[in-house]
Amino acid sequence: MKGLGIAGGTGLAYGAMSTLGLAPSAAAPNRSFRPLRAGDLIGTVTGNHSVVVLGGGPAGLCSAYELRKAGYKVTVLEARTRPGGRVWTVRGGTEETDLNGETQKCTFSDGHFFNLGATRIPQHHITLDYCRELGVQIEAFGNQNANTFVNYTSDTSVSGQSVTYRAAKADTFGYVSELLHKATNQGSLDQVLTREDKDALSEFLRGFGDLSDDGRYLGSSRRGYDSEPRAGLNFGTPKKPFSLRDVIQGGLGRNFNFEFEHDQAMLMFTPVGGMDRIYYAFADAVGSDNIVYGAEVTSMRNVSDGVTVEYTVNGARKAITADFAICTIPPHLVRRLQNNLPSDVLSALKGALPASSGKLAIEYSRRWWEIEDRIYGGASNTDKDISQIMFPWNSFHSDRGVVVAYYSSGRRQEGFESLSHRQRLAKALAEGSEIHGDKYLRDISSSFSGSWRRTKYSEAPWISWVGGGSELKAPTPEFTKLLDPVEKIYFAGDNLTNSIGWQHGALWSARDAVTRIHERVAQQS
């Protein structure tokens, strides 16, 4: 395990501590913790300072972990009996009763699982730094795949056809290149392109589109083969391209952007054994003495000597008062707590609107996607309600595997929310088999589903801000309001960043809250 060395900037917020006179101490007061490292929170607190952390998901556990490093007494209250919150890995033995009242028990085989919440980490996210620091092993996550399918409805002859990504890309890039090459050649863009621009553009387009000498797209080996090349004179039978009209009007390229997005571009990663490994590691580092599982918070109030939080554990009423609270409970659930928050804060909390998202996973006793479709990870995409089918990025060539039969959001998920698991499975199989064929219906061992709106303690996969959505371009008034502490209460979570729905946001928000508490304590002492 190594220190958290976040390139170019962790020190920005954290290192500022040193200017407050908190020089690094030679030994940290909590001997069970590693000493602070360069770039981490600098200096340990003097005297006894306590923080109660509401919620044991990414923001809560990261807060507790960093506070403990700096010498604070910390208590984490987590309603569930596990760490991680919306980072939820479902495996054999997982049991859950949803807000529809239905109980599911997962019976996946040993070593097989799926992440019902967060499942992937881009390279630039701080989540990977914590994996490094905590010794959580990672592996590549297949976020895109040339061999998975697109299947969309359109007013063309490719409507409802399953087309590999490789073919969809070859045809789309082929025709786009041909069209731009033609326009450029006939002088249509001479107002904006010089002769040198045109020559360089032509060279790029010929390569990018695999164009013929006279600038036409006539198909490409990039599409793949009906019969693969083998030995001797068997040079394979290349697949024939679709027509320009089918490709463009069929919208075969409608999801290509996904893989260029800042947070989705390959290579992507995930912890070996499930995303929750990160939070079990955090929980180990925080220490079981400092985490109360099964603790349902009922009230949170600023009081004269700090913050008092009331909660129940197995029906017993308890209370704790600490100098500060970090509240990572989702904003739409904070409003339900008994509280003495001022009215402008309560109004701001209403600015967070619960989104909708969910997944259903099937364990198959035969990896037909590898054997028959030559798919080793990645996802097929569709405009059906299932939205996508995600293939396992692990356990290659084993006897069985878990396929995420849908991961849908918004309107397309809402249709699944009120269904029973059996009904969800039936819909997933009906739509999925239209994409991957009848083999999709065979060799099914078991399945499990979850809809975040119907999941207790979360009731949303993420929130969107009134007037800003879930991909904020700029802070909204409600968002900005909640960044300020309410006396000794600090809100934290992915919702208070513009990485909503990402662990990166939750972890940075936690670090931000810890830094601000630490600064305040330093200034007081």
Next chain:
Amino acid sequence: MKGLGIAGGTGLAYGAMSTLGLAPSAAAPNRSFRPLRAGDLIGTVTGNHSVVVLGGGPAGLCSAYELRKAGYKVTVLEARTRPGGRVWTVRGGTEETDLNGETQKCTFSDGHFFNLGATRIPQHHITLDYCRELGVQIEAFGNQNANTFVNYTSDTSVSGQSVTYRAAKADTFGYVSELLHKATNQGSLDQVLTREDKDALSEFLRGFGDLSDDGRYLGSSRRGYDSEPRAGLNFGTPKKPFSLRDVIQGGLGRNFNFEFEHDQAMLMFTPVGGMDRIYYAFADAVGSDNIVYGAEVTSMRNVSDGVTVEYTVNGARKAITADFAICTIPPHLVRRLQNNLPSDVLSALKGALPASSGKLAIEYSRRWWEIEDRIYGGASNTDKDISQIMFPWNSFHSDRGVVVAYYSSGRRQEGFESLSHRQRLAKALAEGSEIHGDKYLRDISSSFSGSWRRTKYSEAPWISWVGGGSELKAPTPEFTKLLDPVEKIYFAGDNLTNSIGWQHGALWSARDAVTRIHERVAQQS
């Protein structure tokens, strides 16, 4: 381990056996081998039939493996002291003297290695089926990466600048989309596009290029950030786009095609622990009694009762006569054997021209590419002689790692061939540090290089056919000639397929040779 179930067609060549009256036998004669499976060579041979296999690389070992399954007596003669041939994994302890006379001994740390030859497997290649059948564990290979760099020379202001792939793609696709959008909008393509085509194309281009409402490319979060988004009001500082001229004339998109190629499109895979794991597994299955290592073949002759092969082991002259020979020695080396091949075959062998390719790898004691550049696998590309820098796809977050500092071919490799290892390293460091900065020069533990033209027993990474190159569009006369057996001698290898340089080609060529021998034996009996 499961049977080799190759989707849609293994049975084509192999299953044909059943029409020859070779019904599957209830028990295979070689009890140490698994019985034949559906799709594999059908039926075992009756009587005693022997085959000598020249070469213990992919084609040779696969031939021996399949022949043994079918009941043949097999002897593999391999000049090296290891299996795999050009599939060569270099790790601590590897020692090699090249044809320049220089001896290198690799001192990489435990668990760290690089594949000096074949390093990646696409999903459709039969190589993966053999991994499944032989129980060789695989993992994802990072063949592309949004976070690696391009660095090219041009007559623009981006010349010699390191630009992330994500930025190069965002800008290239942005401007290409803007240009085509403009041309379409002004009616330049009305001859070929209907109103519906134009509407659909516009929608695609707006998404693909991340265009503004008025169809312009003004930059995109896809490019990445100078300062990453973190918590609260820190929404990050997006990087500014380059100009159209810099992007197009700078040729930032010149390597984008690579990732669309039939055999290079992600997802890609590689065996855990090194590509040579496959051939150690093949060798185990063939049995050490049936493989002679250190056997340098000196002559190969058709004789009245089969084929006689003479070879030396530790200076001792030996000879073996078998009913058939499968010769997987590269064609440009076959010509050097004493032989009685007819003149038209000797002429055909001259049609195979040795190519040039090599790699140099550096073990660093610090994974600066992860910590500083946020690169977890994939390759940076350049028009310098090093061509590319490949980052490890494994051992993430460990203390050290092996970077392939160049993998170049053709003219760009030829400059490295005659250099000493120290000179190669100096050149690799000089060029690499221009791409990844001064950190490229620090924390170096050790290094190892190889140039296939100077590697004994191979003398080429692959061959190209006179008049056809290494990516054959159609069979050349010499290629076609060598597909025919010369009496009892069958040639096999990747060079006799249109998957030259790929294990897939070698393995299919082996299967093809075995099938043809088996058919011939069946017809004789």
